[in-house]
Amino acid sequence: MVLKIYNTLTRELEDFIPINGKKVNMYVCGPTVYDHCHLGHARSYVSFDVIRKYLIYRGYDVNYVSNITDVDDKVIARAKETGEDPFVLSRKFTDSFIEDMETLAVLPPDTRPKVTEHIPEIIETISTLIDNGTAYVTARGNVYYDLTSSKEKIGILSHQTEEGLLEGSGCRVDVEDDKRYQLDFVLWKTATEEETGWDSPWGRGRPGWHIECTVMSMKYGSEQLDIHGGGMDLVFPHHEAEIHQSESCSGNHQFSKYWMHNGFLTIDKEKMSKSLGNFFTIKEVLDEFPAATIRFFIVYTHYRSTIDFSKEALEEAGRARKRLVNTITNVEHAFENAADTGEDHGLTELINETRDAFIDSMDDDFNTREAIGNLFAFGRKVNSIIADQKPGKGSLQDVLDFFSEVNQVLGIFIDDHGPANDEHALSDEEIAEMIELREKARAEKDWASSDSIRDELKEKGIIIEDGKEGVRWKREI
């Protein structure tokens, strides 16, 4: 079966055929760092992390570029509010973003370019556009992209007509604008001496919002990307603007073959927004839930679906994930107690079937929901086999290896101990001592003492499980 990807450009599920054999150039629009990143960012970057890792899993050589927009109007506005230097501010939130991504087990991009480190390249690209007649400089020193030079591409990604875009309720006419045509977008914005800016052939100023992605994707990716991704909200105008300017710049090579957009995240069925007061940063949610739960919650939903965040939904995701983790724990214990008998009891076949099902699901536009559904079914069968039969160490190791194989793609079996468990955690020795005491009580059928020790451990986040093979314990997740 061939990998199929939903392409926003064609609105169709297409076979994934990279431009250059196994080489895949992938660019995902990064955040504008004027604040701590919110859950919507987590949704987007975790989704694309899975997509990237699956491509790697399928043998592609992926070059993943994701930028940091560390200068723009919002960064400057926020800095003005707080009285901080804009560069200090953006640096701080860049670090915060990278920290969040690490916590959520998102693989760092191969290149993470920053706008402020590419001003010369941006100026050069704008010059190219001016020289080839697709951009113009105004008397005030602003530079705009001339939409009429590539009119045929208007609405190419958003599937809107020119009229539709002009009539859009959100289409406002800014009196400050000195552009020739309402849909033209700014490439270079003039700045006064006091404002953040750089010198350019058109005077002091700073880059417009869209140009940085064109410049950096071309420098670190290719003039022709295989995949360009981002949130649904970037389809228009951001990504369309990128198509116009990039293709104008490269001589009309198709900028990206596939355009992928993740769905939104809502909070209690409402759009997350600051005005509604339902805005959550990643850090706020991490205070209450383990990173593994947040990651599982995101991965357990198809990337293009709207995902509704609520405390209840996250708790449910945590319980669902725990089921898989319990299976892994069960297999680990079975492994410890198993012999090298070479007994298989159908595990090898089960693994192969599940792997095929996993690939089928993921090949279908990264259907992680179905893929994880297969894992649950797999887990149930594995639990049955180890409860009823005695597979040898080899087969059990294969099961563990398989979980780790899918985890390379999904990243759902990451460290799952929430912040609550970290502080007054008992040491392994202390736990062993208490278990020994309890075993003594149990041998004497002193259930009261035995249960009180168990309760005490539970309060400290240690779960005791009596099984046929003896007592075992684990830290609560």
Added chain:
RNA sequence: GCCGAGGUGACAGAGUGGCUAAUGUGACCGCCUGCAGAGCGGUUUUUCGGGAGUUCGAAUCUUCCCCUCGGCACCA
């Protein structure tokens, strides 16, 4: 106004012409257990927003209707 997504069992959410409609959560019952936990089996579930139609056969196709949500130059 324009564009888009979606309505599936208590809830969440797969499935786009054909085995008893995945899977998870919840609830209940049973097995196991000193009890609990974990696990396993079962029930909740002949049903897919409503009508009409196509078909040997539809949650899946056609058509009409109802409803929800999102985007439209701040935005992942």
